[in-house]
Amino acid sequence: MRRLLIAACVVFSTSFNVSIAVEARKVRPSAPDDESIVRTVLNRLSGRPGLDVSAVSATSQSGSLVLTGRVRTIFEQREVERLAAGVPGVVALANRLEVQGLETPDSALEVEADRALGAMPRLRGFRIQVSVAGAVLTLVGEVPLARDRFDAEESVSRVAGIVGIHNELRVAPYPIDPDRLRKRIEALLQDKLVFGAVEELVVKVGPPGEVTLLGIVFSNADRQRAERIVYGVRGVVAVTNELTTRPETRPSP
16 A cells, blocks of 8 residues: 555656646747737837827848838837837847928928927037928037937927938037946946846947947847947947847846
8 A cells, every 4th residue: 555655656746747847848938920020010019109100011031120111200210110129029120111201391390390409408408509401400519418419319300391310419528537437337237227138248448438339138129228328328429339139048037
């Protein structure tokens, strides 16, 4: 009787372990196929309030996504790219969206662009000049942070009728030791409360404030976010983003 009980326990234990292994194989996530990637991209875009993607199409081949069609503003063109880049499975993205032009006088576009800049409190104190020629807008002036250049550009990119932007804003000089700047950037990108999503991070800093980022991230959205964080550091003038994506390395929760 005792031998029978021991044998039963062994059989039960073996069966239990096998069932766990089988179950583990069942729940292991697989890489999204191209059809599901496109479906997820379009669902994400259509679910964004205020974003008109009725004329936007997407195709994917081995995770390389191509966006085609037409949007109303440069902001929408970039927002579609940003949202699509964050979809799991997207490893590369080509944005071929066209911005719809309007028959709006350049002078009226300048007024709208000035109004858009004034709507951002941080930008009001900067001397930013706006000019428009042939629906192409040019920004001229000086700002303290490289991020301010992008904030100004993002503001005017929301103006319907603007089909191109030349951003000639300069970043004010800020003397800082390259090694100190490098350590500051590394601390930010490795801080899990700020970002913390870069593996094998390498930060190179050259004068004057030219930064190169190397390492591995989990998505194109992470690449963009890391770059934006670095542009917000005082002393950074330009960023070369050489971060690569490796989605399969993302740790499971």
